[in-house]
Amino acid sequence: MSNLQLLRQRIESKTAVVGIYGLGYVGLPLALRFAEVGLKVIGFDIDAAKVSKLNAGQSYIERITPNLIQQARARGFEATDDFSRTTEADALIICVPTPLDRHREPDLSFIVNTVEALLPHAREGQLLSLESTTWPGTTEEVLAPRLRARGLEPGQNCALVFSPEREDPGNPHYGTKDIPKVIGGTTPTCLALGQALYQHAIQTMVPVSSTRAAEMTKLLENIHRSVNIGLVNEMKIVADKMGINIHEVIDAAATKPFGFVPYKPGPGLGGHCIPIDPYYLTWKAREYGVNTRFIELAGDINHHMPNWVAGKVADALNDRGKAVKGSRILVLGLAYKKNIDDTRESPAVEIMDLLQGKGAEVAYSDPHVPTFPRKRDYAFDLQSEPLTPDNIARFDCLVLATDHDAFDYALLQRHARVIVDTRGRLAAASNTVAA
Template sequence: MSIGIVGLGYVGLPLAMEFAEVGIDVIGVDIDAGKVAGLRRGHSHIEDVPDARLQGVLERCSFSTRFVDLHDAEAILICVPTPLNANREPELGPLLGSARALGGVIRSGQIIVLESTTFPGTTRDYLVPLLEESGLRAGVDFALAFSPERVDPGRTDYTIATTPKIVGGLTPRCTELAAEVYGRVCSTVVPVGSPETAEMAKLLENIFRSVNIALVNELAMLADRMNVDIWEVIDAASTKPFGFMRFEPGPGMGGHCLPVDPFYLTWRAREFDFATEFIELAGKVNKQMPYFCVEKIEQALNDVSKSVRGSRVVVLGVSYKPGVGDIRESPALKIIELLQARGAEVVYHDPYVAELPSMGLVNSDLDAAMVAADLAVIVTAHPGVDHEQIVRSAPIAVDLRGVTRGLQEPTVRQLGRAR
């Protein structure tokens, strides 16, 4: 048998590896010819897929830019990006383009599964008409389902194989067939009654995190003003063995899911004359965090009689989370933008990100970055970086992640603490 995968990014390529490693042939399709050429040579563009892992299954993988190569696959999994446009509305272009292309090549008996995060109704209302341009009927001639990706880049304790896989088909038989496909690589498959249930379950997962992060971020801003240590508050509340889940404040949300996915549901809700005020408020709070963090930096410099303009500010960590080089929606980018707009000389150190071309910056050696630094700010706390030593050596430091809260250094300012 063979599995076709459309979109070979952070979701599609790791999924391809899982199937290939259990002995299933994989046909990977992506419109990026450069990406495809690199994969054919055994070069991975995804951090979670080392070259050695790709090369170990290369004989079972073929990579192409042609959708027609998917015609003979038993199942086709769609893993294309679903970003937001400039107006914070769903950008379904890559998804709809893939569906149109598949409508010209699919055959009877295939199983089509959408993994891309989207709003409830996408599979039924958008994919069905486009795929049925093939002359085949969804749920009759081919199976159609939605199964949300649950990839967390850089994570090793929960993987594609060990994270339960939700599957919702257009019909019960569609669900059954799609579940059989994922059962070959996933230890647990969770069938649900419809694609809409699966689509909304994915959004609930990410909205839950977004709302709770917004809550603790708002409390951190309040605690800062009230001169209450938010970290001690969180530690104390976390001792409750029931009814509380720990979330920690930070400079904002980043990555391919949390800053984007909630807005898919808010957009869809408007079609039903429903305002998702709670969700939108959480997004507003989280988007304001970089501005608050820059204010903390300004206050810290002001405490030593310096202005932001002309000060050398060292940003430690620019990816959106520790241990990865993914800068999508990273709050560090907004913080750097705001600092540069205020006249600061910004340098950064991030062992996972070589350059930020749009900002005219390249990664600096840590020692070189700290030379003549006026302030160091910890935005993303990467493993292997001695943050405590950095704040001890910096004239003044701002810790936005709470990784140095055990120190009693008078030069350290922390998010959620007035000092």
């Protein structure tokens, strides 16, 4: 029996060991799902603090309760920062970040570093799956050559697939198991093995012809959202200049039963996908002589929105005889979208930075983020402010950046001097300014 036949047998019998590399917002839910369906899971992460918490049955992601971690531990899940244990796993699934560098170009260092760390311990008969969003060709051009340099040939003595993550934190209707799984293989054998593995944990598989097609699928999904959000954000600016409520317009347009999909404007884009992924395609497209003007324009509009909000704050204060410099400003909501604790690429953080740069004294309140998290480009030594009547009233301006359901909006409007509402959440009032 060949190595790949043995791998197929282990996958089908659910005796295969799954290794998940990167235990963040994508990797940890996936690890818990594989453990839930009865597969042995080893979680790998370079953050020793995360590893210790998980092995102690604790969680560092709000929506994942300690009880879920403890249930997985009882089923054999364990976390480690020892990459030599790669040899124990039959499937190696990479779920690490793919950010942009300072020039807004792809940074694959997390992928490359992970692959380089596990390869010395890789063996024949393993399946390697990349889930990190990236440019079309990454699996073939970055991962496959490194496997071959170790004597591992996809489709012959190992398997290589790309299957993009599709997590939607905070969505109560679609968990890991419910979201259809796109997957492409380096060879038909690789694809078949990848499907056999994932179908244990995911209800619906969506096979495509190649890893490049799977990589492009993920980018299209997120670029679709980026372009449409860019459009509605630009419409918001135009409507504001004309004295029109863009949210009323969107709601009215959404009554059309065909040909229109409502998107909501906001203070900019956040999260690990939509602000970043379009630039992975624009960068790769240049290799083919294509200038992706439409995609880049949407990105520029969305990227500018925190500046637009900062300008609206300055106008709101000016109308009340105040300058930004020296004003006390409270940003409501630090997470990039409502009802979650994820602050990655959050426009709220950039708004805070812009206002502080203009001399304001900034603070924030977020029931999901009690302490300002460590970030690469921003440093605020802050705790979430309590929203009591007296505390609300002491700020010169409130900025609603993320419209968490936990906020008491009536309380905010009663006691705030002025609120700049970037989400269209608040009722019209004399102390409320749309932005």
